[in-house]
Amino acid sequence: MKLADKGENYLLKRLRSRFGRKSPGLILGVGDDAAVVAPSAGHMLLTSDLMAEGVHFDLRWTTPYQLGFKLVSVNVSDIYAMGGKPEFMLIAFSAPGDFTLDEFEDFFDGVSKASVLYGVTLVGGDISSSGSLNLSATVTGYSEGKPLLRSGARPGDFIYVTGHPGDSACGLELLKKMKRPIPDRKREVSGMRPIFRDSLRIMRRHVMPVAVKPDRFIGHATAMMDISDGLMMDLSRLCLQSGAGARIYTDKLPLSKELITASAYLGKDPVDLALAGGEDYELLFTSASKKIAGATPVGEIIRSGFHIIDKDGAERIMRGKGYQHFAS
């Protein structure tokens, strides 16, 4: 059964029945011209992120369920990166007419799974046919205290990252070789080649990233953002907004075991992947504190300039600095 066989009215009805639940602060959800909400007190946060087929994802190795989950995660990640809590969400969904009804339902299963995880409520959006699969979402949120901006870093602050930068980019390279989605079931894993089976966690980090809650860093951080276009690219943006520079030590980067193994298999430099690989959706923040549980210090903020120091103390030259759209 394809979407072209059902029509928009049927799909809207399905969404109303799936996402019509009551939720705190929601006065009127999916089904009218606009949603009516009563947002929580505090500073209100607004963010939109889009995912375009052929640019952000490839359906050969990404399932609609994973896409739905990831669309929510990447938007929630922006709210978390401000030190906020996500609250309401709208989704603009456009797909070719031969997208199946099952795929449509799977996509919204993934949206639903992530919505419950983050405590965010789908309140509206738009659905349309289009030439390729194009997804965007808007998430609102709030921060009880002052939001954490990119502009607050000061010389002498330490630079922290959560998780393992590079995992997502390395996971993507593996998916391109595997040429199919990671299996949903345990028993399918047993037939996989060892290099893929042992790298499941980093492939999952690419297709179903889980956004990182900022709560335990809020009291410490002076500036914060999420890493979506690569640690170097995003750190350079944070430095630009803060009017400062940075020094990063490559031997301090928290490289994962899977990243080291898989990058050897791929013939890639794991440090390059950690510095320039995109879509980590980890948090990057600065703080005057020398040690913070749950995050790794990788360098420090300086007055100006941008230095990557190798393990032997030499300055490293980056081949690619990270991802930017439209860059040739």
Next chain:
Amino acid sequence: MKLADKGENYLLKRLRSRFGRKSPGLILGVGDDAAVVAPSAGHMLLTSDLMAEGVHFDLRWTTPYQLGFKLVSVNVSDIYAMGGKPEFMLIAFSAPGDFTLDEFEDFFDGVSKASVLYGVTLVGGDISSSGSLNLSATVTGYSEGKPLLRSGARPGDFIYVTGHPGDSACGLELLKKMKRPIPDRKREVSGMRPIFRDSLRIMRRHVMPVAVKPDRFIGHATAMMDISDGLMMDLSRLCLQSGAGARIYTDKLPLSKELITASAYLGKDPVDLALAGGEDYELLFTSASKKIAGATPVGEIIRSGFHIIDKDGAERIMRGKGYQHFAS
């Protein structure tokens, strides 16, 4: 100069300099992970609408400037349709790498023009490369009183429309024949064929619709929505939500002079265009009042059933009931 020659960082910088202005309620706009705003008191409204190339528009007869203007209008129209005032906006913009920098600037000129007209502030969004031009926006708004829902219509209420339904659909049919955008300058109009020159207003209604302010109807209306998928389709949705039926009199439809002339040229029935043509972005509302300045009564709400009464009193059979995505 193409977008692929400039890169995302340059484009973001351009947007920050264009839309970085101070505005009431805006604490932090374009440039961080999320915008920080202080929305006005009242019920908060949230809406998202998308426009996909090849489905919602054709660049052969639509300019980027018109697209930018229309994207804002269709979203503001949803806020107006709730009896609200628009406030903040996010735009998710994705385009092929060969989209030019001039086209990009023209698009945001149109966004800017409409933003000033409606008093809405662009506070964030996302830009990306993609296979085709895909645009979506989210607009927030507020209503001081109770929002006007689709569900408030009661048997005995009169059905009102603003403006001239069908103009936009007829304008689109003319644009498909003219195969180029309507001219921006007066002197270019003189060389046009008379049928196109005399229909400029309805072609403009299609490519640059102006959303209709609800202010003078708010005290009267029991239910309200905007007409985006055709009067019949949208009225049937309003009736469904209100648990009621409707009777429409075709001789009461406010057909414009241009619609009558152009539909004769096109060999189309002007009443069909007014009933089933999409993208009017006029307001459709119900009221117990028999006469309301600025809107035309076209029928009444009844207990159940859906009747279109012709000028000779016979029931009219509709060939196409309006637009729905994915409908075959």
